[in-house]
Amino acid sequence: MRRWWIIPGLLITLLLTGGLSSPGKDHAPMTDVAIAHFKRVQPVFEQKVLLLQERIRQLNTGDLQTIQNAKEALADCRISYKQLAFFLEYFFPGQAYVFNSPAKYEIEEPFVEYEEPVGFQQIEALLYDTAVFRHKTALEAQAVVMAESASDLPSLLYNFSATDHQVKESIRQELIRVMTLYISGYDAPLLKTGIREAAAAMRAIDTLMVGDSLHYYMKQGIAFLDAGADFDSFDRLHFLTEYALPLQRLMGDTRLFSRSFLDRQAFPGSNNTDTQLGRILFAEKLLSGNGSRSCASCHQPSAFFTDGAIRNTVLDSDSLLPRHTPGLLYSCYQYSQFWDGRAHNVDDQVMAVLHSRQEMNAIDDSILARLQHKYRQPFSIPQVTGALAAYLRTLAPFSSPFDRYIEGDRRAMTPQQQKGFNVFMGKAQCGTCHFAPVFNGLIPPLYNRTEFEVLGTPANEDFRRPATDADRGRAAFFPIEFYEGAFKTPTARNTSVTAPYMHNGAFSSIDKVIDFYDKGGGAGLGMTVHNQTLSAVPLGLSEDEKKALIAFMEALTDKL
Template sequence: MKLICICLLLAIALPGEKPLTDYFRKTQVIFAAKAISMQQAIALIDAKNPATLQYAKESLKQCRVSYKQLAFFLEYFFTSEAHVFNAPPKYEVDEPYIEYEAPVGLQQIESLLYDSAVYTHKTELMAEAEVVASSAADLPSLLYHFSATDGQIIESVKLELIRIMTLYISGYDAPNLKSGIEEAAAAMTAINIIVSPYVNDSIRYSLKRTIEYLQKDKDFDTFNRLEFLTGYALPLQRQLNILQGINTTPALNGNTTLFSKDALNKSAFPGANQTGDTSLGRRLFFEKALSGNGTRSCATCHQPDKYFIDGMARNISLEGGELPRNTPGLLYASYQYSQFWDGRAKSLEEQIVMVMHSKQEMDAVDDTVIHRLKNITMDQVVNSLAAYLRTLAPFNSPFDHYIAGDHSALTPQQQHGFNLFMGKGQCGTCHFAPLFNGLIPPLYNRTEFEVLGTPQTEDLLHPFKDADEGRYSFFRIGFYEGAFKTPTIRNAAVTGPYMHHGAFSSMEQVLAFYDKGGGAGIGLKLTNQTLSASQLHLEESEKKAIIAFMEALTDQ
């Protein structure tokens, strides 16, 4: 009898999908109206009347903010429809099927509205606006036979909170509109409504405070992201973790906060199911018997006392001359779905084998290596080395200490630098928190490649196009020409020189390159640059603050 009563109480306590669908129906009407208003504003764009362009931008902003009240639902339950509304404004390649996803939706509209030749794009803008408006009007059809569990509903809002903390406040979706803070407030309001039936008064109070903070200062460039994260979003995430949602995202540990050491599960990344002896791997890391001529070990190029790099632009090839690329660091390398600058290896194990067999790098012969080591197999060598590399993720920087509660760990300049990094500087739109690499939130299931247009040398006044084809050299797709993996900027302050070819000697030069809009911004003719060519207009003091923040990402 007691068990039956408990079950009845649980049935009453869990609201199920009806409040969700009721919310969706009401909010969809508003979004559809905003989409029509945007469509009408775009139709009025006239080169003779610049005010019409500004009106179209403002209408887009209102439409985007309205969309964010539905984003948690569409991103989780209907990803294809979410893509129609909010896909990145660049071609995406669906590997390994080589299917192209063309830019479409609100981000593409923003890209066109802020293009210098905007008035020539009116036909394309009209077509994009029609897609958004018609798709918004059709959204109620998604509810036909729709069902959702409480666990799914809770997971959908938990993932949306991660989007707020990593994508929305960084301006990832709307770098030109700079509407990210308003969009974050809209998304947080949606979370508040959806989880209200599931939570206690303490969580409701935290949600109210968080929304109020987002609404207090909507200015994108001045918004205090560090205070928002430490004082509001992360404590709220900790509270929401007590809700028993499901976890269908292998890379995420659903019981921690975003910047916890174990927030991301290493076991979700390629090769993690292999077993290896970590202690053996550490010894083998320094073993020169792994190279063909017995002169090199892994530590020759990845020197522990130099944060596992060599400090050179490009190391020396065994065949003479320089290696074609800069030695990538190994710290946090396990949190990636692709290895090497061009991502040609899918796991640490694959990378190790490729390096050992490379004529330029180690030129190893398996039989010779096994003969030298005795009583060990090649699989043991590879798996143990990979197991050791997976331990190289200390999360022990001043920033990590600050975010964990030690607010004396960062200087005011470093705190300001974080806010600029995640805001005006747009660094956080490619170097995603918490790894600050190309691992894309909130699912963290894909490693991003970008075309920056990095010139051959650090001379930005007289640039020459670099000849390195990047990912295109083995994956012959035009969008990959000159594309390289986005590395972590953890420990960047002590792991120069920089970029795939090591041509930039200082972080100041790197930042100057980004500030000018990448290769296209400094005058190189590029048709596929994924980095915005718009200048950031960072002041010198702001650049210094960003560099100070990156210095605070140095592990101690």
């Protein structure tokens, strides 16, 4: 649910120029306004951090009120920080990391540089731990770092310079965070202050807005956030459709859920565009060593490019493949392919499958000769893999009832499905792993990293007697302890029609998947998962909320 590992990737340019018009002669430059806002808010933020430090110092073993006081002080700090976030996250990401980084080690590949957990999220994790009083020394150390960092913020402005265009970009990125991270509770899942934090962020960027229409939607959005500050019951769908998405449009941006929001050509891979050849080769059995299997054999178009099996069979054998066959829809919107992310792009994935003895067992010279004989033209391996990859990049229809609803057809989703979206993006915390708009592990606002998670998924679906799964996940080829049992977060789109689920196919129904998350993953089931990234705290979903969640999953089913 939180981005604890960094996967380097190509920065996607999501944000367009235009909109957010540069100030005219009656307005100060946006950079000056941003700096003035920073100078005005920073002392308030610093005082709130000092109060948090004092509340942590006052933690008294057995006195539960002192814990509550510290939590309230932390909430105030987080909300105040979001008044500065648009500026720090864009211009000073290193400083932003100190305040708002994930509560676990982050690893930057390929250098395997570890980042110690630090900041408000780590403080939150410690304050909500059942052994909170034993963590007082660690909490005090965190508070010292926060206080010193907050007091040092004015020094960031020394010799600082920026353009109005850069300030606009910082605002655009912050609005994406509001829409995808803040209202989902991504960085405050236990405090559940995301709605109030979103309002604080909106107030901050409103100070830089120029134009009556922008101010109107911003003020209305802030008022809606203020009126619905209860995290679990907040109507996120209404906020997005009535305020946030219109704001994006007025600012000149491609809207979050538009099919053109993410540029699939910006993801790594070849520039091959021969999708017609790729479509033909996708169903071509001559690509397998024994001529019995094509890509479509396991990724069946009629089954939403899955096979419906727990695990498919090995080529030339009745034995089973080690993992469940993943779906291919929206796979182009990732920086890592396969469940363990061992391929960097779709082209590499195609090549690996073709050469896998268990899957296709293709011999290059042999399949090229077969293809030339059948199609009466020469082929090359890069041509074959590139064409297949080009076809895979077309498998992103964005044609579900949810997509139609977002585009303006308010009859496309039932009331229960609308409620399910709000549960998905709120109380169930699905949106903190399955990020909008693809609802996969592609992390906003730059969408230049793919997330991996350790869920503690068992090898069976008997939650009373869960069996340990032996699959090491990403650690099998990147052997570090933080990757033990780590797997890529796939898209939640089309999940209602692509059972079974998880990397091992262990869960037969979406109901089981939801129950698993509701119980807190493997650790919540009582399994020993020392590095689980999913919170082990039960979600406490009601039966109605689970039904609504399932209904929303159905609303993510594409029309193929």
